[in-house]
Amino acid sequence: xxxxxxxxxxxxxxxxxxxxxxxxxxxxxxxxxxxxxxxxxxxxxxxxxxxxxxxxxxxxxxxxxxxxxxxxxxxxxxxxxxxxxxxxxxxxxxxxxxxxxxxxxxxxxxxxxxxxxxxxxxxxxxxxxxxxxxxxxxxxxxxxxxxxxxxxxxxxxxxxxxxxxxxxxxxxxxxxxxxxxxxxxxxxxxxxxxxxxxxxxxxxxxxxxxxxxxxxxxxxxxxxxxxxxxxxxxxxxxxxxxxxxxxxxxxxxxxxxxxxxxxxxxxxxxxxxxxxxxxxxxxxxxxxxxxxxxxxxxxxxxxxxxxxxxxxxxxxxxxxxxxxxxxxxxxxxxxxxxxxxxxxxxxxxxxxxxxxxxxxxxxxxxxxxxxxxxxxxxxxxxxxxxxxxxxxxxxxxxxxxxxxxxxxxxxxxxxxxxxxxxxxxxxxxxxxxxxxxxxxxxxxxxxxxxxxxxxxxxxxxxxxxxxxxxxxxxxxxxxxxxxxxxxxxxxxxxxxxxxxxxxxxxxxxxxxxxxxxxxxxxxxxxxxxxxxxxxxxxxxxxxxxxxxxxxxxxxxxxxxxxxxxxxxxxxxxxxxxxxxxxxxxxxxxxxxxxxxxxxxxxxxxxxxxxxxxxxxxxxxxxxxxxxxxxxxxxxxxxxxxxxxxxxxxxxxxxxxxxxxxxxxxxxxxxxxx
Numbered sequence: 001x002x003x004x005x006x007x008x009x010x011x012x013x014x015x016x017x018x019x020x021x022x023x024x025x026x027x028x029x030x031x032x033x034x035x036x037x038x039x040x041x042x043x044x045x046x047x048x049x050x051x052x053x054x055x056x057x058x059x060x061x062x063x064x065x066x067x068x069x070x071x072x073x074x075x076x077x078x079x080x081x082x083x084x085x086x087x088x089x090x091x092x093x094x095x096x097x098x099x100x101x102x103x104x105x106x107x108x109x110x111x112x113x114x115x116x117x118x119x120x121x122x123x124x125x126x127x128x129x130x131x132x133x134x135x136x137x138x139x140x141x142x143x144x145x146x147x148x149x150x151x152x153x154x155x156x157x158x159x160x161x162x163x164x165x166x167x168x169x170x171x172x173x174x175x176x177x178x179x180x181x182x183x184x185x186x187x188x189x190x191x192x193x194x195x196x197x198x199x200x201x202x203x204x205x206x207x208x209x210x211x212x213x214x215x216x217x218x219x220x221x222x223x224x225x226x227x228x229x230x231x232x233x234x235x236x237x238x239x240x241x242x243x244x245x246x247x248x249x250x251x252x253x254x255x256x257x258x259x260x261x262x263x264x265x266x267x268x269x270x271x272x273x274x275x276x277x278x279x280x281x282x283x284x285x286x287x288x289x290x291x292x293x294x295x296x297x298x299x300x301x302x303x304x305x306x307x308x309x310x311x312x313x314x315x316x317x318x319x320x321x322x323x324x325x326x327x328x329x330x331x332x333x334x335x336x337x338x339x340x341x342x343x344x345x346x347x348x349x350x351x352x353x354x355x356x357x358x359x360x361x362x363x364x365x366x367x368x369x370x371x372x373x374x375x376x377x378x379x380x381x382x383x384x385x386x387x388x389x390x391x392x393x394x395x396x397x398x399x400x401x402x403x404x405x406x407x408x409x410x411x412x413x414x415x416x417x418x419x420x421x422x423x424x425x426x427x428x429x430x431x432x433x434x435x436x437x438x439x440x441x442x443x444x445x446x447x448x449x450x451x452x453x454x455x456x457x458x459x460x461x462x463x464x465x466x467x468x469x470x471x472x473x474x475x476x477x478x479x480x481x482x483x484x485x486x487x488x489x490x491x492x493x494x495x496x497x498x499x500x501x502x503x504x505x506x507x508x509x510x511x512x513x514x515x516x517x518x519x520x521x522x523x524x525x526x527x528x529x530x531x532x533x534x535x536x537x538x539x540x541x542x543x544x545x546x547x548x549x550x551x552x553x554x555x556x557x558x559x560x561x562x563x564x565x566x567x568x569x570x571x572x573x574x575x576x577x578x579x580x581x582x583x584x585x586x587x588x589x590x591x592x593x594x595x596x597x598x599x600x601x602x603x604x605x606x607x608x609x610x611x612x613x614x615x616x617x618x619x620x621x622x623x624x625x626x627x628x629x630x631x632x633x634x635x636x637x638x639x640x641x642x643x644x645x646x647x648x649x650x651x652x653x654x655x656x657x658x659x660x661x662x663x664x665x666x667x668x669x670x671x672x673x
Contacts, residue, residue, distance in 0.1 A: 036241050039245070040241075040245050040248070043245060043249055044248070044249065044252060047249055047252050047253055047260060048252075058257050058258070058259065058262070059257045060257070063257065063262070063265075064111065064112055064115050064129075064265070065112050066265075067262065067265035067266045067268075067269065068108045068109075068111055068112050068265065068268075069112070070269045071104075071105070071108050071136075071265075071268045071269040071272065072105045072108050072109055072112075074269050074272045074273060074276070075101040075102070075104055075105035075108070075140075075268075075269075075272050076101070076102060076105045077276075078098075078101055078272050078275050078276045078279070079097075079098040079099070079100075079101035079102040079105065080098070081098075081276070081279055082094050082095075082097045082098030082101065082275075082279070083095065083098035083099075083162065085098075085279065085282075086098065086155075086157065090154060090155065090156045090157070091151060091152060091153065091154060091155055092146070092150050092151060092152075092153040092154070092155035093146065093147035093148075093150065093151020093152065093153075094147075094151075095155050095157065095165075096143055096146035096147055096150070096151070097143045097144070097146070097147040097151075097275070098143075099143070099165060099169055100139050100140060100142055100143025100144075100146070101140065101143060101272065101275075102166075102169050103139045103169050103172065103173060104136045104137075104139040104140045104143070104268075105136075106169070106170065106173035107132050107135045107136040107139060107173060107176065107177075108132070108136045108268070110132040110173070110176075110177045110180075111129055111132035111133050111136060114128045114129040114132055115129055116129070125184055125185070126191045127184060127189045127190040127191045128180060128181065128184045129191075130190040130191060130197065130201055130205075131180045131184065131190065132177070132180065134201075134204070134205045134208070134209060135176060135180075136268065137205075137209050137243060137247055137268065138208055138209050138212055140243060140268065140271065140272075141209060141212040141213045141215075141216050141240065141243065141244075142212055142216075144216040144219070144220070144236050144239060144240045145212060145215045145216035145219050145240075147219075147236055148216060148219025148220045148222065148223050148233055148236050148237075149215075149219040149222070151223075187200075188200040190204075191256075194255075194256075195255060195256030195257065196254055196255050196256070197251070197254035197255075201254070202251050202254055205247070205251060206251055209244075209247055210244075210248075213240060213243065213244040213247070214244075216236075216240040216244075217237060217240050217241065217244065219233075219236075220233050220234070220236050220237025220240060221237065223236075223237075224237065232278045232279075232281065232282055234278075235274050235275065235277055235278030235281065236275070236278060238271075238274050239271040239272070239274040239275050239278075240271070242267050242270055242271040242274065243267050243268060243271045245267065246263050246264040246265075246266070246267025246268070247264055247267070249263055249264060250263070250264035323631075324362070324366060324631075325363075325366065325631030325652030325653050326558045326561050326631060326652060327560075327561075328359050328362055328363060328366075328652065328653035329561050329564070329631075329652045329653040329654055330558070330560045330561045330564050331355065331359050332355075332356060332359040332360070332363075332653050332654075332655060333561075333564040333565070333567075333568055333654075333655070333656060333659075334564055335352045335355040335356045335359065336352075336356060336655060336656040337564070337567055337568060337571065337656065338352050339352045339353070339356070340571075340656075359653060362653075363653050379421050379423075380419050380420060380421055381419070381420075381421075381422065382417045382418075382419065383417055383418050383419070383420045383421075383422045383425060384417050385415060385417070385418060385425070385453060385460060385462060385527075386411050386415065386453065387422075388422055388425050388426050388429065389409070389411070389429060389451055389453070389462070391426060392426050392429045392430050392433065393407055393409070393433070393451070395430070396430065396433060396434070396437070399437065400437060400449070403437055403440075403441045403445075403446070404445065404446035404447075405437050405440060405441070405446065405447050405448070405449055406446075406447070406448045406449070407448075407449050407450075407451070408448060408449070408450045408451070409450075409451050409452070410450065410451070410452040410453070411451075411452070411453045412452075412453050412454045412455060414455055415453050415454070415455050415460050416455065416460070416529050418460055418507075418527045418528065418529060420507050420527060421507075424503045424506075424507075425503070425507075425527075427499070427500070427503065428499075428500040428503050428504060428511070428525060429451075429462070429464070429525070431496040431497060431499060431500045432464045432497075432500060432523045432525070433449060433451075433464060434496065435496060435497065436449055436464060436465075436466035436468065436521070436523075437449065437466075439466060439468035439469060439521070440466050440467065440468040442468075442469075443468045443469040444468075447466055447467050447468055448466070448467050449464070449465070449466055450463075450464070450465040450466075451463070451464050452464075452465070455529070458528060458529050459509075459526050459527065459528055459529065460526070460527050460528075460529060461524055461525070461526050462524070462525040462526075462527075463522055463523070463524050463525075464522070464523045464524075464525070465516060465520060465521070465522040465523075466520045466521055466522075467516075467519055467520040468519070468520055468521065469519070469520075470515040470516070470519060470520055470521050471513060471515055471521050473515075476513060476514075476515075479497055479513055480497050480498055480500075480501045480511070480513075481498065500525075504525060504526075504527070507527055507528075508527075508528050509525065509526045509527040509528060510526050511523060511524065511525050511526070512524050512526075548667075549573045549574055549575060550574050550575070550595035550596060550667060551574070551575045551576075551577070551592070551593070551594050551595050551596075552569055552574050552575070552576050552577070552594060552595065552596045552597070552598065552663075553576075553577050553578075553579060553585065553588055553589070553592075553594045553596075553597045553598070554566060554569070554576060554577070554578045554579070554598050555579045555582070555585040555597065555598065555599045555600055555603070555608070555611065556578075556579075556580070556598070556600045556629065557580050557581065557600060557602070557603050557604050559580070562578050562580070565598065565659070566578060568656055568659055569659075569663075572660065572663075577592065577594075580604075581603055581604055581605045581606075582603045582605050582606035582607075582608070582610065582611045583605055583606070585597075585599070585611055586611065586614055589614075589615070589618070589622075594622075594625065595625060595667065596625045596626075596627065596663060596666060596667060597615070597622075597625060597626045597627070598627050598628075598629055598650070599611060599612065599615075599626055599627070599628055599629065600628075600629045600630065601628060601629070601630045601638060601641075602630070602631075608628070608630075609641055612626065612628075612645060623647075624666075625666060626645075626647050627647065627648050627649070627650060627662055627663065627666055628642060628645070628647055628648070628649045628650070629649075629650045629652065629654075630642070630649060630650075630651060630652065631651070631652035631653075648662050648665065648666060650662055
């Protein structure tokens with residue numbers, strides 16, 4: 001079901017493949033990075049050349065809580081969303097980004113509380129606050145870097161582990177605060193009057209945050225250059241750039257209450273909002289994927305229901321084929337036996353011919369049902385495509401006439417035979433012609449169907465064209481998909497063309513569809529002149545005939561068919577005994593020696609396979625004289641048994657000639673020693 005569902009992978013990143021390959025994607029990333037560099041240069045140039053942006057000015061009371069409090073609230077909220085995202089994805093990136101944002105928020109709270117001129121923190125060393133400010137930045141950079149470099153790595157967590165991580169984060173923040181308060185007096189001052197950062201502070205902040213920030217930018221660039229474009233990584237890259245740009249501007253003019261100081265403060269909540277936008281963008285993508293998957297799931301559910309119906313239909317067809325093949329065999333054999341009598345008047349012979357022909361037609365219909373069920377093995381032989389096409393069009397002639405469909409044939413005389421199963425090729429032509437007729441009928445109630453054959457090199461092309469509405473361009477790539485149909489509910493299963501594709505490919509050929517200029521569609525069936533199997537020009541194997549009278553045992557539960565077989569075999573001069581059950585057959589084998597046994601696989605008291613095993617126990621000489629009879633050509637179990645047994649098979653409905661050829665072939669074989 002995975003091929004049909006197109007499932008949504010929790011570890012997949014929202015994105016899309018870039019047309020044209022890797023080089024256009026690289027060019028796009030270069031353009032993005034160049035744009036970011038130009039923005040950074042423009043900002044730095046503004047700080048250098050615009051006097052109004054420099055210096056110590058714009059003193060606003062409680063400025064730090066104004067930009068740090070929004071950052072704390074947003075970072076806590078977005079960090080929580082990242083951890084909730086981790087529940088779905090179980091990836092390292094979500095956990096790393098969520099915990100780093102929480103830690104950055106805790107350090108931002110420490111930055112607020114460490115201001116020396118607030119009533120809640122009198123007497124605090126003025127050089128302490130920048131440590132928390134830069135540590136908050138550093139933690140945020142680290143989270144982006146971990147998410148971009150190692151984000152796709154699996155990192156499963158249980159709820160107890162999540163709680164442990166939360167407690168550990170709070171403890172780590174306390175350790176960092178205590179460490180700063182303890183080490184602060186021992187380190188060079190970070191602040192000089194009137195609120196300017198010292199060279200030590202600028203150097204330490206630039207080195208630590210610059211390195212980690214550049215690492216985060218490199219991770220975003222790497223994700224963008226990956227095989228699949230990652231839109232979330234683009235947002236991460238933008239967040240890291242905003243933070244790095246704000247911090248770089250502040251380090252360029254490191255004055256408290258300067259414009260660059262405010263921009264550095266507000267850069268952090270803005271960057272976190274960008275992270276939120278990335279999560280929002282991902283949720284939109286996930287919702288779209290979920291919606292699409294639900295649609296595909298409904299389609300697949302309908303397909304599974306249809307497949308279940310087809311499976312039940314296949315079982316039904318198997319039983320119906322067996323039940324129909326028995327009376328068909330009886331009728332066909334009886335008609336052929338009567339045809340051999342010379343004392344019947346010509347009108348009676350004519351009627352018998354009609355009966356035999358109609359039996360053959362019914363046999364073809366049954367074979368078509370078995371082919372539709374896709375469980376009948378192909379029986380390859382030399383096939384005249386023109387005869388197959390003529391038979392198929394004759395079969396559909398009444399329907400064509402009723403639907404006002406005119407048929408035009410252009411059959412090239414030099415087309416050679418192909419090595420194929422004639423019934424399967426007929427099924428392909430039938431499916432394509434039926435689809436064309438339905439398209440023309442639905443479009444304008446009439447039409448012209450053109451069937452053309454032509455040889456091109458070592459291939460034969462069968463082109464079937466119509467003058468209907470054609471195939472919508474958006475459907476051309478899907479018309480051979482199983483269960484795909486544009487017909488209303490109840491008018492099609494979407495299996496006809498899929499079946500045709502499978503048959504043609506099994507024969508080493510191909511089938512294509514295209515629209516015809518001016519209206520209509522054309523299907524081209526291409527078959528090799530000599531496909532895998534026996535070459536088309538090889539002579540048929542010679543059948544060794546025998547005129548001797550032999551003793552034959554017929555094991556068949558259908559009385560009328562058994563009688564017809566007896567009449568055929570006695571007409572050949574053989575001595576015939578009959579058995580209606582497996583036990584009766586085994587009893588006769590105990591009493592008599594037979595030269596040939598015709599064994600039906602379905603018997604009322606025991607399977608024919610069990611009788612075969614009993615015969616094998618008697619020795620290879622008797623097993624080599626068994627001919628199986630079956631009307632079940634769908635069961636995989638039956639087909640496997642027949643293949644393993646390696647004995648000739650008379651498939652119902654059979655004819656007098658097929659009985660004669662099979663028996664003559666078996667009797668002409670030397671007995672094994």
